[in-house]
Amino acid sequence: MTEIFGVPTQALFGQLLIGLINGSFYALLSLGLAVIFGLLNIINFTHGAQYMMGAFVAWFLLNQAGLSYWWALVLAPLTVAVFGMIIERTMLKQLYKLDHLYGLLLTFGLALIIHGLFRNQYGSSGMPYAIPAQLAGGQNLGFMFLPNYRAWVIVFSLVVCLSTWFVIEKTKLGSYLRAATENPELVRAFGINVPRMITLTYGFGVGLAALAGVMAAPIYSVNPLMGSDLIIVVFAVVVIGGMGSIMGSIVTGFGLGVIEGLTKVFYPEASNTVIFIIMAIVLMFRPAGLFGTQK
C-alpha cells in the first residue's frame, strides 16, 4: 500500500472526499446566507433548520408519496422556500427598520421551534434514506474507490454554486439584485418591486439550504439535529470568507471542507475545531474576512 507522509493514500483520499462533500454543503449554505444577508441584512439562524427540513421533505416524498430522490431535488427546495417566504412576509418583514440583531434573535427563536417540533415527532435518532438506484455503486479509480453518489453531490453542488454566481454577477436579474443590495430606495424609484425581490431572495437562499439537505439525506441519515451544529460551522465559514463576495463564499466553503478533511487524517483531535481556529487566525490578520470588505 502506498503512503504519503506516513498516511495510507486510501485514508487520505477518503477523507479528502468527505472534505469535499462537507465543503459542498458549507458552500451551498454559506452562499444562501450571503445572498440573504446582502439584501435583507439579516443573518438567517433558521438556515440549519431549513437544511434539516429539506432532508425531511425528501424523506416524506419518498415514504408517503412514493416520489423519488429526483423529484425531491426539485420539490423539497420549493416547499421549504415557500415556507421561508411565508415567514419573511409575516415576521421578518416587520424587523427591517430595527437593529439587525432582532432578525438574528427572531430566526434563532424560529430555529428552536422547528428543531423542537421535529424532535418531538421523530426523536433524535436518524432515519435512513437510500441512495437513488441510478447513483448506486462506484468507480475504482486505482488509488481509491469513488462512490457514484458522492461524486454526484460534489459535481452538482459545484454546478448549483457556479450557476448562482453566474445569475447574480452576469445577468440583468442579478444586476437588479446587486443594485438593491447597494441602495434599495433608488432601485425602487426605478420601478422595481423591491419587497417582492426581497421575499424571492429569501426564498432562494432558503431553497439552497433545503437543496443541501436533500443531497445530505442519503449520506448522513435524516435527523432532526442534523442542522443545529452545522449552522455554527457555517457561521464560522462566513466570518472567514466575508459575506461581500459570492465567489468568495463558494471558494471558502469548499476550501474549508477540504482542510477539515485533511485535519481528520493528520491530527484527528482538532478536526472539530480546525475551522474555528482558522476563523480566529483570519480575524487577527484580516478581520473583514478573506474576500470581504470592511464597511
Place this chain on the structure above:
Amino acid sequence: MKHQKLAFVLMVAFFLVAPLVLYPIFLMKVMCFALFAAAFNLLIGYVGLLSFGHAMFLGTAGYVFAHAAKVWGFPPELAVLAGALAAGGLGVVAGLLAIRRQGIYFAMITLALAQMIYFFYLQTPFTHGEDGIQAVPRGRLFGFIDLTNVWALYGTVLIVFLAGFLLIYRIVHSPFGQVLKAIRENEARATSLGYDVDRYKLVAFVLSATLAGVAGAMNALVFQLAALNNVHWSMSGEVVLMTLLGGLGTVFGPVVGALVVIAMENYLAQLGAWVTVTQGVIFVICVLTFRRGVIGELARLIKKPL
C-alpha cells in the same frame, strides 16, 4: 433612584422570604442565572454587543471551580475565584478577537468561539466528557462556614448574587458606564470624542465574562457538578432569552427573565422538547411585539428607569 431602591428592597425581600415556600436549590439556581444574565446584559444592554457565546464563560468557570475544589482541594472561596479568573482570562482572548467585528459578525464570532471551547471540553480528559465533574465537595467557606448546610449555602449564594448585582449597577452608572452607553448609541461619535472605543469594549467584555464566571462557579458549587450542557450553545441562547424577556438594558430585567425561564424549565421539564418549542415561541413573541421586555414595559408604565 428612589423607585430603583424600592425595587431592590423588594428583590432582596423576595429572595429572603421565597425559600419558605419554594425549593432553596431552585432559588439558588435562579440567583446564579440572574447574575449570569445581568453580566450578559452589561454587554447587550449597555454596549450594544450581542454575545452569542456566553455559555463558554459560565461553563469554563464551572469546570475550573469543580477541578480546583475536587482535585486540587481548594477551599470554596479560592475555587470560585479560580473559576472567575479563568472565565475572565478566556474573556480577554475571546474579546480581543470578537471586538474586531461589529453587529451581527460579533454575534457569529462569539458563537463560533464558544463552539470551539465546547469541543475542547468534550475531548479534554479533565472534564470527564459526557459525565462531567461529579460530586464536587462544597467544603467550608473561609474554613469555618459549612456549605453542606443548605441555609449557609443559600446565604452565601444570596450575598454573592447581590454583590455581583450591585457591582454591575455601579459599573453601569459610573462615568465608565456612560462611555459604554455612548458607544452603543453612536460608536463613530465616541471615537471622534477621543475615546479608545476598542479598549472600552474589551474591558466591558472581560468584566461581563468574569461575572458570568462567578455565576458559573456558584452554579457548580450549588449542584456539585460541572457538565457539558453549561458550555453548549443552547445555554448561550437561554441567557439571551432571559435578558430579552426581562428587558434589554434594564437593571432588574435579567433577574425577572432568569426567574421565568428557570421556572419554566423546572416545571415543564417532563414535557421534553416542548420546552425548546416554548422558548422559541417566547423569542418570536418578544422580538415581534414585546421588545422592551417585562421590566422595560413596567418602566414605561411608571415612566421611570428600572
